[in-house]
Amino acid sequence: MRPAVLFILITVMLDSMGIGLIIPVMPDLIQEVRGADLSTAALWGGVLSTAFAVMQFLFGPVIGGLSDRFGRRPVLLISLVVMALDYLVMAVAGSIVLLLIGRIVGGMTAATQSTANAYMADISKPEDRAANFGLVGAAFGLGFVLGPLLGGLLGEFGTRAPFYAAAGLAALNALFGYIVLKETVTDEIRRPFQWARANPWGSFRQLGRLPGIGPLLVVFFLYQVAFMVYPAIWSYFVKERFGWEPATIGLSLALFGIMMAVVQGGLIRPVLRLLGERGTVIYGHLFDTAAFLALALVTSGTIALILTPLAALAAVITPALQGIMSKAVGRDAQGELQGALTSIMALAMIISPLMMTGTFAAFTDADAPAYFPGAPFLLSAGLILIGLAVFLRAPARRSTASDIR
Template sequence: MRPAVLFILITVMLDAMGIGLIVPVMPDLIQEVQGTGLSKAALWGGVLSTTFALMQFIFGPIIGGLSDRFGRRPVLLLSLVVMTLDYLVMAVAGSIFILLLGRVIGGITAATQSTANAYMADISGPEDRAANFGLVGAAFGVGFVLGPLLGGLLGEYGTRAPFYAAAALAAINAIFGYFILRETVTDAIRRPFRWSRANPWGSIRQLGKLPGLRPLLLVYFLYQVAFIVYPAIWSYFGKERFGWDPSTIGLSLALFGIMLAIVQGGMIRFVLRVLGERGTVLYGHLFDIAAFMALAFVANGTVALILTPLAALAAVITPALQGIMSKAVGKDAQGELQGALTSASALAMILSPMMMTSVFASFTSSTAPLYLPGAPFLLSAALIALGLCVFVTFWPKQRTAMNTE
């Protein structure tokens, strides 16, 4: 593997760790700084996740556009430096407002995932992009493993320890990237930065003008809203339903992340070869519906631990959709496309955590009409079913449009 590709994968891994690292300790950390019960801590967790996502939503296309203009290298390196500082801020946070500030900074730095994906698009041929986006997804999965594991294990030494470790990792990767990362944006594909396109709505609106791309963006968005049920409520769900401690929560998320890395780093190449991009998207949606329905009603912690990695078998959806959409845009717009997808993911993270944690609180509070901690998973299953309907309705038109290009 080329050193530059390794750097990109590590960067994406660190982005994922920024989410997964805090999940196991977040209930205890919020209760520590706020002195509230678990249900209220879950609501504050939703606020912090939404703030993180809002920053990604705003800055995703801005950073993607800047990388199309000034290059991928400076954007990625600067983000890692700022990420290091952000983890240090989180490590010393003594109030919910400092945690909120940390999520603001973290959301901005994590928006560079769009630039990482654009870099992979720059160095990949059209036929290899879906599989290479799978590598990026696998790196995200590894981060999803290491983040909760690190957070769970170091959380035993205090709620602050994981953040110091993450700051060190981000700093080391910034130094590594400084020496090995080459620039892929040449004068042939460089284009001016325009605010009219470098904002969430402008970017999505511009890309939506391309034939058939708008329905795919909607399918991608619905999937992200549903998927975010894991980081949004999993720690609260595990603690409420099964009495899990931070280590067990970290282990469960690690199992999910390991399978996510296997699926997107290796299995997806086989699935794409056998089913094609359309079949891969269909398979992922159908499997996800079944997985969410099972998690909604699971009553045994051991069974839940078994189901957790199996649920990741549906994780082929994102790289397959990215591959389809990447083929529909020019080489000079890969950063813009990935910025728009980052904004779509961030918009999902703005809406989903508050929605999922509110549903969780409604069905676990003392006044709940029905006790059902898994209710958010039912909502996710419904969203996936809606996305499947949109994709099935849209695909024949999109296939015709692409075949004529």
């Protein structure tokens, strides 16, 4: 594997690893700085996640557009340096306000996933893009393995230790990228930066001009809203339902990440050959529906631990959808496309944490009309079924490389 590609995969891995590092300690950290109960901590967790997502939503197209104009290399390196500094601020934050500021800055730096995907698109043949996006997804899954494991272990030394670890890893990767990353944006495909397109709505409008892309963006959005139930609610759900400690929470997320890495790094290729991109999307939606229903109803911690990695078998949806859409845009607009998809993911992160944590609080609060901590997973299953219906109604189209100009 080329060192530059390794850097891209490490960057994505660190994005998810940084998130996974702090997930196991977030309930205790919020309770520490706010002195609140778990239900209130979950609501504050939703606010922090939403603030992160708002910034990612706003800056996804900006970062993608900047990478189309100035190149992938400077965008990635600068973002990593800022990310490292942001984690240091969160490590010393003594109030919910500083944590909120940290999540705002973190959302800006996390928008670089669009640039990482654009880099992979730059170096890939159109027919290989879905599989290579799967490699990026596998790196994300691997980060989800290492992050929660380290976060759970480091959490035993205090709620701040994971933040210092995340800062150090981001800084080391920035140094590695400075040494090995080569630029892929040439004058042939360099595109002027335009503020009219460097915002979510302008980007969506440009992409919407392509036949058949609109429904796919809706499907992508609904899937992301449903999928975000894991980072939004998992720590609170398993602590409430099974009384798990940070180490066990980290282990469960690690199992999920291992399977994500296996699916997106290896199984995605034979699945794509067998089912094609459209069939792969359909399979993923059906499997995800079953997984969410099972998690909503599970009452045994052991069974939940078994179900966690199995749920990741539906992780083929994102790379398959990305592959379909990437073939429909020209080489000079890959950054814009990936920026728009990053904004869609961020929009889902704006909506989903508040939706999921609110649902969780409504069904676990002392005054809840019915005790049902698995309610957010039932909600996710419904969203997945709606997305599948939209996808099935969308006409199957032969993807062509068309420029968005």
